[in-house]
Amino acid sequence: MSIPNDIKITPELVAEHGLKPDEYERILELIGREPTITELGIFSAMWNEHCSYKSSRVWLKTLPTEGPQVIQGPGENAGIVDIGDGQCAVFKMESHNHPSFIEPHQGAGTGVGGILRDVFTMGARPIAALNALRFGDPDHPKTRHLVSGVVAGIGGYGNSFGVPTVGGEVNFHPRYNGNILVNAMAVGIAETDKVFYAAASGVGNPIVYLGSKTGRDGIHGASMASQEFGEDSEEKRPTVQVGDPFAEKLLLEACLELMESDAVIAIQDMGAAGLTCSAVEMGAKGDLGVELDLDMVPCREAAMTAYEMMLSESQERMLMVLRPGYEDHARAIFEKWDLDFAIVGRTTDDLRFRVKHGGDVMADLPIKELGDEAPCYDRPWTETPLPAELGASDVPAPNSLAEALVKMMASPHLCSRRWIWEQYDHLILGNTMQRPGGDAAVVRVDDGPKALAMSVDVTPRYCEAHPETGGKQAVAEVWRNITAVGARPLAITDCLNFGNPERPEIMGQLVGAIKGMGEACRALDFPVVSGNVSLYNETSGKAILPTPAIGGVGLLDDIDRMATIAFKGEDEAILLVGETRGHLGRSIFLQVMHDREDGAPPTVDLAAERRNGQFVRALIRDRSATAVHDLSDGGLAVAVAEMALAGGIGATLDEAPDGVSSHAFFFGEDQARYVVTCSRGSTARILETAGKAGVPMSAIGWTGGDALNLAGEDPIYLDELRRRHEAWLPDYMAGWIED
Amino acid sequence: MKSAIILFPGINRERDMARALRLAGSEEPVIVWHKETSLPQVDLIVLPGGFSYGDYLRCGAIAARSPIMREVVAKAEAGTPVLGVCNGFQILIEAGLLPGALMRNRELKFICRDVHLKVESNDTRFTRQYATGDVIRVPVAHGEGNYFADDETRRRLDGDGRIVFRYCEADGSFSTEANRNGSVDNVAGILNERGNVLGMMPHPEDHVEPHQGSTDGVGIFRSIVSAAA
Numbered sequence: 005m006s007i008p009n010d011i012k013i014t015p016e017l018v019a020e021h022g023l024k025p026d027e028y029e030r031i032l033e034l035i036g037r038e039p040t041i042t043e044l045g046i047f048s049a050m051w052n053e054h055c056s057y058k059s060s061r062v063w064l065k066t067l068p069t070e071g072p073q074v075i076q077g078p079g080e081n082a083g084i085v086d087i088g089d090g091q092c093a094v095f096k097m098e099s100h101n102h103p104s105f106i107e108p109h110q111g112a113g114t115g116v117g118g119i120l121r122d123v124f125t126m127g128a129r130p131i132a133a134l135n136a137l138r139f140g141d142p143d144h145p146k147t148r149h150l151v152s153g154v155v156a157g158i159g160g161y162g163n164s165f166g167v168p169t170v171g172g173e174v175n176f177h178p179r180y181n182g183n184i185l186v187n188a189m190a191v192g193i194a195e196t197d198k199v200f201y202a203a204a205s206g207v208g209n210p211i212v213y214l215g216s217k218t219g220r221d222g223i224h225g226a227s228m229a230s231q232e233f234g235e236d237s238e239e240k241r242p243t244v245q246v247g248d249p250f251a252e253k254l255l256l257e258a259c260l261e262l263m264e265s266d267a268v269i270a271i272q273d274m275g276a277a278g279l280t281c282s283a284v285e286m287g288a289k290g291d292l293g294v295e296l297d298l299d300m301v302p303c304r305e306a307a308m309t310a311y312e313m314m315l316s317e318s319q320e321r322m323l324m325v326l327r328p329g330y331e332d333h334a335r336a337i338f339e340k341w342d343l344d345f346a347i348v349g350r351t352t353d354d355l356r357f358r359v360k361h362g363g364d365v366m367a368d369l370p371i372k373e374l375g376d377e378a379p380c381y382d383r384p385w386t387e388t389p390l391p392a393e394l395g396a397s398d399v400p401a402p403n404s405l406a407e408a409l410v411k412m413m414a415s416p417h418l419c420s421r422r423w424i425w426e427q428y429d430h431l432i433l434g435n436t437m438q439r440p441g442g443d444a445a446v447v448r449v450d451d452g453p454k455a456l457a458m459s460v461d462v463t464p465r466y467c468e469a470h471p472e473t474g475g476k477q478a479v480a481e482v483w484r485n486i487t488a489v490g491a492r493p494l495a496i497t498d499c500l501n502f503g504n505p506e507r508p509e510i511m512g513q514l515v516g517a518i519k520g521m522g523e524a525c526r527a528l529d530f531p532v533v534s535g536n537v538s539l540y541n542e543t544s545g546k547a548i549l550p551t552p553a554i555g556g557v558g559l560l561d562d563i564d565r566m567a568t569i570a571f572k573g574e575d576e577a578i579l580l581v582g583e584t585r586g587h588l589g590r591s592i593f594l595q596v597m598h599d600r601e602d603g604a605p606p607t608v609d610l611a612a613e614r615r616n617g618q619f620v621r622a623l624i625r626d627r628s629a630t631a632v633h634d635l636s637d638g639g640l641a642v643a644v645a646e647m648a649l650a651g652g653i654g655a656t657l658d659e660a661p662d663g664v665s666s667h668a669f670f671f672g673e674d675q676a677r678y679v680v681t682c683s684r685g686s687t688a689r690i691l692e693t694a695g696k697a698g699v700p701m702s703a704i705g706w707t708g709g710d711a712l713n714l715a716g717e718d719p720i721y722l723d724e725l726r727r728r729h730e731a732w733l734p735d736y737m738a739g740w741i742e743d
Numbered sequence: 744m745k746s747a748i749i750l751f752p753g754i755n756r757e758r759d760m761a762r763a764l765r766l767a768g769s770e771e772p773v774i775v776w777h778k779e780t781s782l783p784q785v786d787l788i789v790l791p792g793g794f795s796y797g798d799y800l801r802c803g804a805i806a807a808r809s810p811i812m813r814e815v816v817a818k819a820e821a822g823t824p825v826l827g828v829c830n831g832f833q834i835l836i837e838a839g840l841l842p843g844a845l846m847r848n849r850e851l852k853f854i855c856r857d858v859h860l861k862v863e864s865n866d867t868r869f870t871r872q873y874a875t876g877d878v879i880r881v882p883v884a885h886g887e888g889n890y891f892a893d894d895e896t897r898r899r900l901d902g903d904g905r906i907v908f909r910y911c912e913a914d915g916s917f918s919t920e921a922n923r924n925g926s927v928d929n930v931a932g933i934l935n936e937r938g939n940v941l942g943m944m945p946h947p948e949d950h951v952e953p954h955q956g957s958t959d960g961v962g963i964f965r966s967i968v969s970a971a972a
Contacts, residue, residue, distance in 0.1 A: 159853050163884070164794040166755025250753050250797025340778075342752065429855045429884040434759040434949045439956075448954065451762070563954055 009040045009310065009366050017041075021048035027379055034373050042310045042359065042366040046374065049277035049315055050284060053539050056378035059505040060537045063518045067532045068525045073494050074533055080201060081122040081273065083533025084194075085494045087559050091449065092196045093456055094128035097136075097189035097497040097555040099538035103244040104186040108153025112186045113161035113247040114319055119190040120165060121273040124256050125322065127200040127263050128192030131433060132447045133162050135172040135188045136460045136499070136553040140181030142416050142736060147176070150184050151424075152737065157247075158188070159427040164249035165256070168436050169428035170445035172460055176416045179468075182543025187499040189555040191458055193449055200263060204270040204290035204325040204351050211283070211294065211349040212331075214258070214338055215321040216251045218279070219304035222317025232504055232542040251320040251343070258341040259322065267330035274321040280314045282323040283349070284357055288375045290325075293352035298361040302344040310359060310366035325351060385511035390470050394589035394603025396668035405670055406717040408597055409641045410728055412671070415596045418638050419732035441650065442569050443488040443634050446560060455566070457491035457558040463637070464549035465590050466605035471513045475520025475552050476608040480675060482556035483528050484634040487617040488678060490567045490624035491558035493528065498535035498554050503547025505539050513550040514539075520608075521552060527610035530556070567624045567632035571651030574708040576630055577687040578655060580640065582616050582677030583700045586660075586668025592638045593671035612676040619699045620678050628682055628690055635677040641670035643679050644705075645712055649726055654709035659716065661702070670714065681707060744971040746772040746787040749815065751806040754793035754830065756948065763948035764789075767964030777809040786971035787824045788815055790831030792884070792946060802845065802887050803833030812838050824868060824967065825940040829885055832932075832942035841935055841942045842900070843892035849925025853886040857956070858923065858945060860908040860931050861915055867907055867934060868970035869941045872962040878915045879959035881945045883924070888944035890926035890933075900933055908932035908943055 011017075018028045021044055031039055031047050039047065053059060069077035075092050076084035082096035100115025116133060123130050135158055140147045162169045167190070204211075222245035262268060270290065272282040279296070287294035298313050308316075326334055331347065338345035352358075357374060359367040402408035412418050425440040437455055438446035444459040461481040467474025479496065486493045500517065503510040525531055541548040560566055588594055589603020623629040631651065633643045641657075648655050660669035682690055687703060694701035711719035735741050746769050748757050761772050764787075773783055782788065795806035806812070812834075819825045819840055827835040835841045848854055862870055862877040873879070892900065900906050908931040910922040922929045924944070932943030947960025 156852075163853055163855075163886075164753070164755075164797060166793060248797065250794060250799065253753055253755065253794075340776075426856050427853045429853070431855060431882050431884060431946070431949050431955075432756060432759065434762060434952075434955060437954050452954070 009042055011041050013038050013044055017044065021045065022052055023048055027051060030379065034377060035369060040367060042314060043369055045311050045315050046280050046367055046369065049280045050374045051378045055277055055281055057537055058379045059381050059383055059539060060500065060514060061380050062382050063515055066518060067522045069531050069533065071529060071531045074531055075196065077533050078535060081125045083495060083497055084199060085533060085557065086196065087454065090196050092194055092199065093191060093557050094123050094126050094194055095189065095191040095497055095557055096122050096534040097187055097499045097553065098536045099499050099501055100186045100188065101183060101501065101538050101541055104154055105184050107244040108150050109157040110244055110246050112154040112157030114245045115186050115188045116158050116161040117247045117249065117252050117319055118275045119188045120167060120252065121275065123190045123192040124259060125200065125271050125273045126194060127198050128194035129260060130167045130190050130192040131435065132191045132445065132458055133167045133169045133188065134445065134458055134460045134555060137172065137174045138180045138185035138551060139176050140184065141178040142176050144181045148737060154186055155424050155427050161247055161249045163429040165253050166432055168430045168432045168447065170430050170436055170447060171440055171458055174421055174424065175464060177464065177549060179549045182546060183541040183548050185501050185548065185551055187553045189460060189497060191456060191557060198263065200268055200271050202270055202272045202285050202289050204286040204292050206269065207292065207351055207353045209269060209328060209351045210326045210331060210347045211351065212324050212326055212334065213301060213344065213346045213348045214324060215255045215343055216248060216318060217302040217304040217344055218308065218313055218316050219318045220308065220312055220316060221245045223312060223315045232540045245317045245319050247319050254341040254343055255320055255322065258338050258343055262334055262337050265330065265333060267327055267334050268324055269327055270325040272323050274323060276317065278315065278317050284371055284374050286323065286325060287351065287357060287371045293354045293356045293371055294349060295352050295358045296349035296360065298359060300346050300348040302346050310361040314359060383505055383511045384508045385515045386508040387512050388471050388516055391602065391604045396586050396588055396665045399588045399594060399598065401665060401667040402597055404717060405666060405714050406720050409645060410720060410725060412592060412596045412638055412642060413645055413725060414728040414732055416732060417592050417596060418642060420730045421733065422730060423733040423737060437563050437566065438489060438568060443485040444491065446489055446566060448563055453562045453564065455560040455563045457486045457489045457560055458556065459485035460553060460555045461485060462551055462553045464551045465601055467517060467550040467552060469590050469605045471516030471550050472520035473605045473608060474550065475517035476524040477605065477675060478552055478554045479521050479524035479528065479530060480608050480610065480613045481636055482554045483530055483613065484617060486556050486558035487621050488567065488632045488634040489560065490565055490621060491560040493530050493556055493558040495531050495533045496525065496554050496556045498532055498552060500537045501541055501548060501551040501553065502539050503542045510547055517550055517552040524610055528614060565625050565627065567629055569633040569647050569650050570631055571647050571653040571681060571707045572630040574653060575684060576681045576707045577684055577703050578644065578705040578707060579680045579682065579690065579701055580677065580704045581620055581680055581699060581701050582612065582674065584664060584669060584672060584674050584677065586664045586672035587674045588668055588672055591671060591673045593667065606673050606675050608675050616676045616678065616699050619694060619697050620680060623680060623690065628686055629680045630683065631681040633679045635679065636673065639671040639673050641714065645725060647679065648712050648722055649729065652722065653707050654711045654722055655705055655707050656713040657705035657715060744769045744787065744968045745785040746789060747775050747782055747785045748772045748789045748791055749775050749777060749811055751777045751795035751809060753795045753797050754791055756792035756946065759948045760789055760791040763951045763960065763964050766951050767961060768968045775811060777806065777811050780810050780814060782814050782818060787826060787967055788818060790827040790834050792829030792831060795830055795834065803830060803837040806834045807837035816840060819940050822937065822939055826869065827942040828946060828948065829944055832944055835940060835942045840940050841933055842896045843890055845887050846889040846891055847887050848889050854923055855882065855884040857882050859911050859913050859921060860945060861911040863906050863909055864904045866904065867938060869963055869966050870907060871970065872966040876915065878911060878913065880957045881947050881950045881960045883945045885944055888924040890930040892927060897928060905934040906930055907934055907941060
């Protein structure tokens, strides 16, 4: 297959490249002539939604991105925050939704590979990976296959690469039947004075190509990710890339080894839109032109055209601008690791992006305009109205609170995710201080005592009800989870997954979520330092639940002052922090027990979040708290049940206080709450301190025994609860639960 | 004690291993690249875990043919202690230093979790800090750790006391459930005839500090260090 470079550009060809007629007009205006096919491909790669953020840019700008801890905010390969001692945490989350639906194993695996590359491109060694996964209804015929493939793909890549996959979350909902979400996050550690950026500098410097060879895989992947699915989505399989974690591991080691010298001026990984995007970004950011000679590009297949090479999304590749004179040094390192190394171009002073192949110029475009002049839309949007509140009296109480609790704990929504995370190596590097299953994963930095706490959260059913509240809640929950292990929240990365932004109601969801996120980020001093947007998550006109996934990183100064959710001993006091009104709207209780998803989401009081969280963190720091758990899905009873299971110690809870009905008290999802345990002797003192700090706190029961006793109910034996809690996912995956 | 850690491309648990050796009192291990053809004089050679050559072809098969392996085999035959963990165990088998084969896990999935091991013999240079019959808790993290050997080999391994570790329950009893990868006779770790080469699937190097959840793995490294003293 050979595509001549001078074929006539027809409206059909423009449409096939995902460009709108007015966008094509803009191209003609910019370059003053008809583009070549290679140039059209380059524009389509740079101007698609995935790379240009054309629908979201105006709103993303409203998010807070600064703070004393921030070293690098959005716009680079990953965000960077200071963690003291001359070290920094480098992290980002990214979506790989469309490819994962089409080919779950490779789609999810290359999603992990891409985000790891973003982190080590900056000079950081990855120390943790997390993921946020959304699948369709368990009854949908494709769901089991997708879960199996995605989990194997994530594990297959991360395990081989050698990064512990330490946390994440999983939801099932019919609205993801045609569009699953695979959001992968990676966190690395670098020396603050040894961070590498994408901006090229110096004229005439060599541009080198590193890593694996270029093949025909993934051509137009980023464009695919910027379109809705129709009935033909399965036919897009050839646009999915194939991952090679072994090559990535070699690339990591070779890059970090080279970065120990002064050889690297700029570095950019080849992710979405491959060679095009990486070369343009390095030049545009450095106010330089770039000239590439494609004859020098290492290719996996014969007779690849310029068009194909520029749009290939073959994995495990990097582009670097080297300091002149370091070519041999760099080549020796890459050859030691059996990786390709080729000088494929140089920087120029003419601000042009020039691509040569076989002696001919295949593309010659203004480099700044490719990025900066990308279309930017302020799309029309309609606000999602806040639904009416649902009172506890609008939700029938169950016959038995205990039976309801067991049913919820055994449901797809709250059951143990062990089947998933046991397929991820979550212990490699030997620094995993909190394994999956707690509030936040905790990974020690080097030999300690410092550690990072990390969590990924969003509650899509809240976002569906009211995007602004949902966006706020997602940020607050991440902040709470990091707080609950005793860490100080530093910053977030986000992955904004939505439907088609050309529909005002969907655009309204995006706008609402960003507004809510921004408000929470400001109130909690929790800025956004990196992220990505994934739109067009629709199939045949049906959009996913709005899902602004938030990944947060916090700093724990000393791992000896860390809390876990597990009950630690018998006869300790169980204390509830935060105000409980018994909010059942959009709750898991409503969903599991009544098959309903209505009402307003719980209100997020950011001042209360901050106050209650600071109080809990202080309790952990002075070692007053023996166990801590944040309250979220399923409310108080579920949190206590999880603490009991984690510690193998039962609990007895008092009756609901006056004024709150029992089912609302035990299953309501009011925000800004934690469960804390402490020794009997320190209870009075802690309650008094809480009172002085204006933090609502009450003693609600005691730990002990081998069962969970809710006031007036039959005991729930932990062995039985554990069996039910652990059973659903493995049984479902084994096909023992019928579709 | 001096030790060398062999680094094949794709190996990824060398840092965990180096830390465990350090904590047990070894000097900083020497890292030896697989393209080398000679080894320094050391008291221990370690083949750590990972995915050498991406597990392509067959786990450990390509690494077993690396230039350095001729030297590892020569040293092993001359009596230098060799420890292979996880992918290292697979490489030792592929190199012919240990008998049997490691197949895909029974449930065909990668498993990362803590397991219990029964120390079947403390009469080895790798386990002298334990008592025979001790039960230790250490993690596994592998997709292909399902040990198999023919009847004759198993009889010999068992008869010679060369099955050093077996997967067991917390109370030391044997069960199918405790033997998650499906290994024959619950085999988790074996010695060569001479007793100087140990291969095991679990990762004792990841349970050497309290914060990791257990320090049960430290005995192996202390045993090696004390044997070298």
